[in-house]
Amino acid sequence: MKGFTKAEIQTKITNHVIDGLERGVAPWIREWSDDGTSNPLVLSPRNGDSQRPYSGVNWLILGMLSPYKSNEWFTANQAKRLTKNDRPIPYEEYQKGTQIIFYKSWDFKDKDGVDQTRPVMRVYTVWNREQIPGLPETVRTTKFDPKSTIDKMLSNLNLKGGINQGGDKACYVPSQDAVMIPNDEAFDTPEAAVSVKAHEGCHATGAEHRLNRKLEQDTKAYAKEELIAELGSAMVCASLGIPLDKLRHTDYIGAWLERLKNDKAYVFNAAADASKAMKYLMKEVA
Numbered sequence: 001m002k003g004f005t006k007a008e009i010q011t012k013i014t015n016h017v018i019d020g021l022e023r024g025v026a027p028w029i030r031e032w033s034d035d036g037t038s039n040p041l042v043l044s045p046r047n048g049d050s051q052r053p054y055s056g057v058n059w060l061i062l063g064m065l066s067p068y069k070s071n072e073w074f075t076a077n078q079a080k081r082l083t084k085n086d087r088p089i090p091y092e093e094y095q096k097g098t099q100i101i102f103y104k105s106w107d108f109k110d111k112d113g114v115d116q117t118r119p120v121m122r123v124y125t126v127w128n129r130e131q132i133p134g135l136p137e138t139v140r141t142t143k144f145d146p147k148s149t150i151d152k153m154l155s156n157l158n159l160k161g162g163i164n165q166g167g168d169k170a171c172y173v174p175s176q177d178a179v180m181i182p183n184d185e186a187f188d189t190p191e192a193a194v195s196v197k198a199h200e201g202c203h204a205t206g207a208e209h210r211l212n213r214k215l216e217q218d219t220k221a222y223a224k225e226e227l228i229a230e231l232g233s234a235m236v237c238a239s240l241g242i243p244l245d246k247l248r249h250t251d252y253i254g255a256w257l258e259r260l261k262n263d264k265a266y267v268f269n270a271a272a273d274a275s276k277a278m279k280y281l282m283k284e285v286a
Contacts, residue, residue, distance in 0.1 A: 009099065045062035055275035056275040058102075061099075070130050073129070075126055076089065089131060093132070100124065104119070150240070153281050154179060170182060179200045196233075198233040203215075211276055232273075239282065
């Protein structure tokens with residue numbers, strides 16, 4: 001099984017995003033299928049043992065590049081323990097493991113003897129449930145009503161300018177800390193209403209008194225904010241069991257492509273910010 005460096009992983013993910021956007025397809029818009037369990041399926045890629053959702057770039061790696069229907073992933077040690085088998089992963093499948101990353105703190109002293117901490121990237125391998133025979137079935141108890149849940153998320157933001165429903169525009173207005181959103185019945189589907197509310201809610205998390213992202217109005221700078229909201233909305237909807245069906249802001253594709261081709265870390269940084277936005281938006285309801 002071939003290992004990859006940080007640069008190779010960044011290049012692989014970035015090239016996949018570029019290829020999709022050049023074809024007019026957002027690679028993070030993916031419809032997961034039910035894995036056969038009876039309870040509602042929470043769609044975010046997650047560790048199959050702890051049921052903890054993956055976030056940031058790992059959400060992209062396991063969501064965008066996965067050919068599998070299941071959203072559950074396991075380390076080799078977890079597979080051994082859960083199957084009670086010392087070699088639970090068939091050889092051919094073992095060679096097809098998916099590499100994801102995590103950051104570990106490295107404590108050291110600088111040249112002046114002052115304690116310092118630096119994040120160090122580590123790569124490790126996981127396998128999808130479909131690659132591991134003999135795993136026990138997962139019983140899920142988390143249930144969401146997507147409409148009431150997303151409305152509660154927006155309400156919990158305590159927007160100074162409130163949630164203003166009606167009209168034909170959906171946007172977050174930073175100067176007023178307010179969200180404008182059409183009435184629910186104006187959307188083609190209930191799922192579309194949820195995804196747009198999630199998108200604008202992710203924008204609202206960037207306010208100075210929340211996550212303090214720079215919400216510049218310059219087109220190129222704001223293009224990254226739109227990418228953060230696109231990814232954040234996809235993460236929220238996946239957690240609520242709603243697959244996204246389309247990009248909300250195709251007019252930023254050109255700016256995204258320009259940055260992606262010149263900065264292999266661009267989508268990684270955006271995914272990290274999107275993960276923070278999703279967690280902030282969902283913190284009181286998940």
